[in-house]
Amino acid sequence: MRSEIITASRCDSDQEFPALVLAAGASSRFGRPKALLTLRAQNGQSCTLLDRAIAQGRLLSRDVRVVCGAWYxxxxxxxxxxxxxxxxxxxxHEGMAASLAAGVRSLGPRVKGVFVLVADQPLLDTEALGAFGEAARCFPGQPAAADYGRHPGVPAYLPRGLWSEVLALEGDRGAGRLLAKAGATRLNIPGVHDDIDTPEDWERIRQAVSRKGLRARQSQG
Structure with a gap:
C-alpha cells in the first residue's frame, strides 16, 4: 500500500514538474541530425539518441516534451x-534561447518548475539523474543544475520564478549564466561532459556504450 501511495503521488506531481528535451538544433557541426544517431541498448535493441533522451526525461517526469525544429x-x-x-x-535557427522559450510557453498554469535536458548526452548516470529529480521536487522554488566545475548546466531544473528571465534570453546560449546568477544548487551527474558535437565524439561515445553493454551482459551471464 505504501508504494502505491508514493507512485500515485509522483504521478500527480508529474503535471507540476514536466521535462523538456531540447532537440531543435540543426546539428551543423556534426553534418546530420544527431537525434537520429543509433545506439545499441543493453537488451540488444537499437534506439536513437532522442529515444534515449526521452527515457532519461521519464526518470524525472512522465510528462516529457520534445522541443523540435530543424529536422522536424x-x-x-x-x-x-x-x-x-x-x-x-x-x-x-535563432539558437537555444528560442527553444527554451518555446518549451516554457508550452507549459500550463499548474507547473511549478521544469526539468531541461538535451538530446546528445546518452551517458548520463541514471541513478544520479533520478536523485537530481527527487531533490528538485523537494525544493520546487530553488533552481538546480548539473555541476560542470566552473559553471552549472544541463540537466537543469528551472522553477517558475525564473521563467520571465528565461523568456528574455537571446541567442545560442542556454540558461547557464542565469542559473549561476540565481545561485542554483549544483549536483554531480556523471556523464554530463560526454556530449556529442563531432563525429569523433560520436565514435568515442558509441564505443563506450558498447563496452558498457558488454560488461552488463557478462555480469548477467
Whole structure:
C-alpha cells in the first residue's frame, strides 16, 4: 500500500514538474541530425539518441516534451519513443534561447518548475539523474543544475520564478549564466561532459556504450 501511495503521488506531481528535451538544433557541426544517431541498448535493441533522451526525461517526469525544429517532422517519425507532446519551434535557427522559450510557453498554469535536458548526452548516470529529480521536487522554488566545475548546466531544473528571465534570453546560449546568477544548487551527474558535437565524439561515445553493454551482459551471464 505504501508504494502505491508514493507512485500515485509522483504521478500527480508529474503535471507540476514536466521535462523538456531540447532537440531543435540543426546539428551543423556534426553534418546530420544527431537525434537520429543509433545506439545499441543493453537488451540488444537499437534506439536513437532522442529515444534515449526521452527515457532519461521519464526518470524525472512522465510528462516529457520534445522541443523540435530543424529536422522536424523527420525525427518524429524515426523516433520509437513518443513524448507527451512535440513542441515545434518556428525560430529554432535563432539558437537555444528560442527553444527554451518555446518549451516554457508550452507549459500550463499548474507547473511549478521544469526539468531541461538535451538530446546528445546518452551517458548520463541514471541513478544520479533520478536523485537530481527527487531533490528538485523537494525544493520546487530553488533552481538546480548539473555541476560542470566552473559553471552549472544541463540537466537543469528551472522553477517558475525564473521563467520571465528565461523568456528574455537571446541567442545560442542556454540558461547557464542565469542559473549561476540565481545561485542554483549544483549536483554531480556523471556523464554530463560526454556530449556529442563531432563525429569523433560520436565514435568515442558509441564505443563506450558498447563496452558498457558488454560488461552488463557478462555480469548477467
Amino acid at each position: 517532422p523527420l525525427i518524429r517519425f524515426r523516433c520509437r519513443a513518443q513524448p507527451s507532446r512535440w513542441v515545434p519551434v518556428a525560430d529554432w
